[in-house]
Amino acid sequence: MPLALLVPLYLILVLLPSALAWAQGLPPRPLADDLASGAGLVALAMTLAEFLLLGRFRAVTRRAGSDVVMRAHQVLARVALGMVVAHPFLYVSPMMPPPVWDVTRQTALNYGWAGLWPGIAAWLLLGGLVAMAIGRDASGARYEQWRLLHGLVAVAVAGLGVLHALRAGRYSADPLLGWVWIALLAVAAGALLHVYLVAPLLRWRRPWRVVSVAPAAARTWTVRLAPDFAGPVAYEAGQFAWLNLGRGVFSLDENPFSISSAPSQGRGMEFVIKELGDFTRTIGQLRPGTRAWVEGPHGHLTIKDHADAPGVALIAGGVGIAPLLGILREMAATGDPRPAVLLYGNRTEAQIVARAELERLAAGHGAEVVHVLSEPPEGWTGTTGLIDAALLRQHFAATERRDWVYVLCGPPAMLVSVGAALRGLGIPRARILSERFVYD
Secondary structure: HHHHHHHHHHHHHHHHHHHHHHHHOOOOOHHHHHHHHHHHHHHHHHHHHHHOOOOOHHHHHHOOOHHHHHEEEEEEEHHHHHHHHHHHHHHOOOOOOOOOOOOOOOEOOOOHHHHHHHHHHHHHHHHHHHHHOOOOHHHOOOOOHHHHHHHHHHHHHHHHHHHHHHHHHHOOOOOHHHHHHHHHHHHHHHHOOOOOOOOHHHHHHHOEEEEEEEEEOOEEEEEEEEOOOOOOOOOOOOOOEEEEEEOOOOOOOOOEEOOOOOOOHHOOOOEEEOOOOOOOOHHOOOOOOOOEEEEEOOOOOHHHHHHHOOOOOEEEEEEHHHHHHHHHHHHHHHHHOOOOEEEEEEOHHHHOOOOOHHHHHHHHHEEEEEEEEOOOOOOOEEOOOOOOOHHHHHHHHHHHHHOOOOEEEEEHHHHHHHHHHHHOOOOHHHHEEOOOOOOO
């Protein structure tokens, strides 16, 4: 699905209930009442549409980027929350039973408890849902537990919101709009079922196993997987996948990791995984033959769509080298003749991943590899400090490198600063690729 269609389709989905309400041609009410109803209609449609942003649908993430989809989910959820908060306070008509002659309920609000309590519950739960998302890191909860609770609360908000609209809504009393709400709720539930039921069942037919686990650098490991099924294994260099290692196919213990291997190197996959305190702290103890499940590929950190770029610039920080290593390997395997420059930043020399292979790739492919250490050892003759604007200017300020494709992967702060510095050099935004999964 082209990216240019995603935004219009989203707007159609979100505005459809409001359009159907307007098309009913009911007698006008006070402006504040219609604003309140409109806010409720749009907010409920946005809440239901949020499920489509979390379904890991590649038609969306492949075009927009997983980080863009995640950020859109966060921002749109807060916009919906603002509308929901304002919704009950905008009404100015009295809360009383309408006169018997007022069949369109334009002179009073329906305050019957059967219709009111689902709205109150959804109103409170949505605020809690957004607060839960904002405070996830501070909560100390494991991601897998948080993810399940987040999904269950979201389902409750959606169901209660639709029930409130059907029971208390003036416009949603129309059968057509009522069925639209039910259809949207079914789509939202289907997206959630896709993640927790359909996708695992599909993965069950395509099992993987661990081939080897080897040290890649200090507290960093290379995990190689092989498929235990016939048929093609399709991905692009630079993409990532969700890994479930050593658990059942329905387990929530899965995490995203960048693929560091090249598609042209065979049907297997390789990942560079750093010990970060969660389940990865025992990654070195993973035994060959362990069952693994791979959900993917995802991501748009790939140069395939930039074949017209005259060169490739790769800028990595720490374990962010993983997808860029896959890109370099693919360029070497396919004989891509374009010049490539890799700026690779680490804190210490021991943290450099695949150093010997990077040297071979540089020698064989003609790529330029620049190691940058912030805490260099005594006698270090390479570049020191951080990957900053001055270093980027030194390597990429030349006019002929302005149309290169620039691929960034590393800590969020690095992505922000490097992206800004590259744009300051006149690099078009469309030529700068990055995926960020942590936001303030």
